[in-house]
Amino acid sequence: GPGPEARRSRHSGTPNAFTTTRSRVPWQLKLTDDDFKPIQPTLIIDSVDWEGPIVDSWPTAAHQTIFFGGEQTPKDPAYARAIVTRFAERAWRRPVPAVEVERIMKPFEQAQKLGDRFELAVKNSLVTVLCAKSFLYLEEGNVTRSAPLLNDWELASRLSYFLWSTMPDRRLLDLARAGQLHQTETLRAEVRRMLHDPKAATFADSFPRQWLQLRRVGMFPPDKVLYPDYDENLEQSMVAETTGFFAAVLKRNGSLREFLDSDWALLNERLATHYGISGIRGDLLQRVMLKPEDHRGGLLTQGAILSLTSDGTRHRPVHRGVWVLESIIGRPPPPPPANVPALSTPAPNTKKTTVREKLEQHRADPSCTTCHQKIDPLGVAFDNYDAVGRWRTVEAVRDGLGENPRLDPSGVLFDGRPFADAAELKRLLVADLDKFAAAFAEKLATYALRRGMTFSDREALKRVTDQGKANDHRLATLIESLATSPLFLKR
Numbered sequence: 001g002p003g004p005e006a007r008r009s010r011h012s013g014t015p016n017a018f019t020t021t022r023s024r025v026p027w028q029l030k031l032t033d034d035d036f037k038p039i040q041p042t043l044i045i046d047s048v049d050w051e052g053p054i055v056d057s058w059p060t061a062a063h064q065t066i067f068f069g070g071e072q073t074p075k076d077p078a079y080a081r082a083i084v085t086r087f088a089e090r091a092w093r094r095p096v097p098a099v100e101v102e103r104i105m106k107p108f109e110q111a112q113k114l115g116d117r118f119e120l121a122v123k124n125s126l127v128t129v130l131c132a133k134s135f136l137y138l139e140e141g142n143v144t145r146s147a148p149l150l151n152d153w154e155l156a157s158r159l160s161y162f163l164w165s166t167m168p169d170r171r172l173l174d175l176a177r178a179g180q181l182h183q184t185e186t187l188r189a190e191v192r193r194m195l196h197d198p199k200a201a202t203f204a205d206s207f208p209r210q211w212l213q214l215r216r217v218g219m220f221p222p223d224k225v226l227y228p229d230y231d232e233n234l235e236q237s238m239v240a241e242t243t244g245f246f247a248a249v250l251k252r253n254g255s256l257r258e259f260l261d262s263d264w265a266l267l268n269e270r271l272a273t274h275y276g277i278s279g280i281r282g283d284l285l286q287r288v289m290l291k292p293e294d295h296r297g298g299l300l301t302q303g304a305i306l307s308l309t310s311d312g313t314r315h316r317p318v319h320r321g322v323w324v325l326e327s328i329i330g331r332p333p334p335p336p337p338a339n340v341p342a343l344s345t346p347a348p349n350t351k352k353t354t355v356r357e358k359l360e361q362h363r364a365d366p367s368c369t370t371c372h373q374k375i376d377p378l379g380v381a382f383d384n385y386d387a388v389g390r391w392r393t394v395e396a397v398r399d400g401l402g403e404n405p406r407l408d409p410s411g412v413l414f415d416g417r418p419f420a421d422a423a424e425l426k427r428l429l430v431a432d433l434d435k436f437a438a439a440f441a442e443k444l445a446t447y448a449l450r451r452g453m454t455f456s457d458r459e460a461l462k463r464v465t466d467q468g469k470a471n472d473h474r475l476a477t478l479i480e481s482l483a484t485s486p487l488f489l490k491r
Contacts, residue, residue: 066126067119075118080108084125092134093167094153095177104128138450141491149489152176159190159483162448164199165206184484191480195250204247211443212299212327214239216308223312227388229274237270237285238303238389244285245299253476256440256468257433260328261298261426263290274303276391295384295391298426300324303389309379310387317355318372321379328429329378330439333371352400356380356408377411381425384409437473438465444482460487 031042059067066083073079084104088096096104107128111121129135138161140154141147150158156176160168168176172190175181181190194200209215217239222230244266249258267288272280277294280286290296299305309320326332359376384407386392394404409421419425429436441464442453453461464485468478482488 067122077105077109077112080118080122080125081105083122084108084129087126088129090167090173091129092132093157093173094134094139148491149182150491152179152181154491155181155187155489158448158488159187159194162483163191163194163203163479164197165202166199182489187484188480191483192476195476195479200250201247204250205243207444207447208243208246209239210447211440212242212305213308213323214242214304217304219308220310220312222307222388226313230388233270234274234303234388235307237268238307240268240285241266241271242299242302242304245302248287250475253474256437256473256475256478257430259299259440260429260433260436263297264288265290265294265296265302271303274388274390292423295422300328300382300426301385301389301422306382306385306389307387313387314355315383315385315387317359317379317383318375319379320382321375321377324378325375327443328436328439330435330442333375336371337368350400351402352397352405354383354395354397354405354407356383357405374414377413377419378425380411381409381419381422383407384422433473434465434469437468437478438462441465441468441478441482444479445487448482448488457487460485 032038064070066087067073068083068086069079081101085096085101088101088104104125107124108121111124112118116124133139138154138157140150140158153173153176156168156172159181160166160172171193172181175186175190180186218235224230246259248254248266265288266285267275267277267280268283268285269280270283272278272288275294275296277288277296280288295301305323306315306320309323310316322333359372359380383395384391384393386396392407394406396404410419411425412418413428417428419428438461441461445453445457445461445464464478464481464487467481468474471477
């Protein structure tokens with residue numbers, strides 16, 4: 001049970017089925033009542049042991065795949081060369097010329113001279129394959145000749161690591177061997193097949209984590225006194241909501257506008273309680289239709305986004321505005337000038353002020369005005385959400401006199417368009433869907449090509465975005481357009 005010293009000694013009432021001894025707020029979970037009777041069914045795990053590997057039969061499936069000839073095949077150098085060649089082509093994701101095979105065979109030959117048994121000698125050559133740069137890196141191009149486009153083998157790897165984060169499967173390699181993969185219709189069909197494959201779940205999780213900077217969730221743990229209900233379960237649910245939302249849009253081939261605003265959300269009981277939405281039960285994320293009074297919809301009002309743009313004590317409008325410029329609008333602001341002072345703390349005997357009012361004083365500095373006129377409105381629009389993403393109408397201010405001030409989320413965009421709150425800002429962003437689609441396409445291309453986009457890529461990116469516009473900016477279709485574009489096909 002919880003310790004009594006200067007901390008809450010009652011259960012928070014927040015659903016939390018799982019915790020660990022390293023959780024940020026284990027003292028919030030009271031396991032028994034005052035008579036030491038369990039409050040809820042509890043299983044305490046002290047330790048877990050396991051043994052392995054457990055082999056049901058020998059040879060294993062992996063052994064049979066590598067030594068494909070079976071026990072009846074003569075264990076001679078010819079069989080070893082066939083094993084190594086087949087293994088290297090799979091591991092290096094391309095045909096392996098005879099001269100490379102001979103180099104790989106040398107460890108086998110040396111092991112045979114030392115008297116090692118056949119399987120162990122072959123293993124030495126297989127280890128050589130896995131230590132080579134052709135396995136460790138995605139090789140594109142050849143130093144001996146210049147070629148502007150990827151060959152089909154290179155294209156298979158680029159496509160597979162883009163959508164699956166792993167090596168090409170047999171079908172992709174067979175199409176590369178037949179020289180058919182680069183054909184537009186074949187390539188489109190493969191993208192559709194790969195997106196429907198369970199391995200595409202890796203893309204649906206990895207890309208939004210990088211695009212939306214989800215690694216920053218939990219970087220500044222919320223203060224336990226100010227946010228006592230924030231726990232590890234909630235944090236994990238927040239990230240799962242955002243990645244799950246992206247996966248749901250991808251699976252339905254939904255429009256990019258749903259990332260800006262939507263009438264549905266993916267929630268579990270823990271998140272719904274946090275957001276003040278009733279009627280949701282269970283730990284699994286489920287699609288929930290939203291009402292205007294829920295103040296949710298799209299990515300911008302999800303807990304993960306709102307918390308990663310805050311710190312452990314309060315919301316940060318400037319950080320939120322910068323995030324919108326970077327991740328949604330695609331126009332990151334320049335770095336701040338050196339020696340910029342922090343927001344001032346009002347004297348104890350003055351009226352309580354909101355963060356917005358402090359920012360307005362900060363903008364009085366001429367060196368800060370230009371950038372903050374673009375940044376601040378995009379962040380202030382979400383002032384109704386606190387540092388952990390809960391809705392509120394007043395800002396809790398510790399310093400100063402009087403009641404906590406009411407929040408004013410209204411603002412004016414840098415192009416002069418006004419908005420009253422976050423809901424109106426989202427509608428303005430939806431009206432600029434083409435601009436968001438262009439920013440999103442750049443993020444997607446950066447992920448797919450593993451490099452930053454340059455000025456020379458702008459025309460190719462525009463063609464990809466234009467094709468997406470003709471299809472209502474649908475996500476899966478946009479991925480097809482990128483994968484078949486000259487930008488994706490060139491080295």
